[in-house]
Amino acid sequence: MKKYLSIISASICIMFSAATLSAKTIQYVSDDLTIPMRSGITTGHKILKFLNSGEALVILEITEDQKHAYVSLLSDELKTGWVETSLLMPNKSAREQLAIEKKKNQSVKTKLKELKTQLAESRSQNNKLENIQSQLETKIKQLQSTLVRLRKNASDPIRIADENEQLKQQLTDAETKTAELTEENIILGDENIKSWFLIGGAVSMGSLIFGIALTRIRWKKNDRWA
Known part of the structure; x- marks a missing residue:
């Protein structure tokens, strides 16, 4: 009879516990104990299970x-x-709490180790970045020096081209001037020839007139002597 009452009570308690889940009371098996869980309240009832220390139980x-x-x-x-x-007991056993704290401590140690590893990696990465930055700065200086040299080299052809243009212009001016002088010389040469022709003509005419005059003078003298 008691067995049936226990079963009925257990069923009722389970139904109420399912309906009032938020009202659960949690108890824990005491330290360093392994206690029996029986089908009833007396030691004559069947042992259903042995519960270890720290086992969490819901009080029904x-x-x-x-x-x-x-x-x-x-x-x-x-x-x-x-x-x-x-x-x-209402709280977890000291051993259980110690195990939890050890687990937390181990977790903290693991996390600390991970952080140290990350810090070492960050420092290594930072050193690599600093080296890369230094290399880039050196490369920039080299490029700047190369750029200055290229600008200088590029300015020489431009200067030479300008000088060539100036020389070409001077040559053109000189050729033009030479052509003008040549033309003037030709013109002057023609004028000199004309002048010599005129002078020669004048001399010839003068000689002719002088010859005629001389002949007349001789004729007059001959007439006088006659």
Whole structure:
């Protein structure tokens, strides 16, 4: 009869616990203990499972004398049974808490190690970037020097081209001047020839006139002597 009552009570408690999930009371198995979870409140009831220290349990029901509690496993609420409340505690066991703290500490150490690795990688990357920056600055200086040299070399052909243009212009002017002088010389030569022709003609005419005059003078003298 008690067995059936226990089953009925367990069923009712499970239904209420499912309906009021937010009102769960969590208890933990005490330190360094392995306690039995039975089908009833007496030691004569069947042991359903042994619970290890730190096991989290959901309190579904407590007897009037507060000595026994009907619980379910937090990890599997379908597994239910009765345990002694004196073997439970409201907080996780010290060993469990220590394990959690160790796990947290290990996680922190792992994170710290990762951060140190990242820091080393960042420093290495920073050194690489500084080297690249230095190389780029050197390259920029070389390019600037090359640019100055190219500008200087480029200015020489321009200057030479300008000088060639000036020389060509001077040559053209000289050729033009030479042509003008040649033409003037030709003109002057023609005028000199004309002048010599005129002078020669005048001399010839003068000689002719002088000869005629001389002949007449001789004739007159002959007439006188006659």
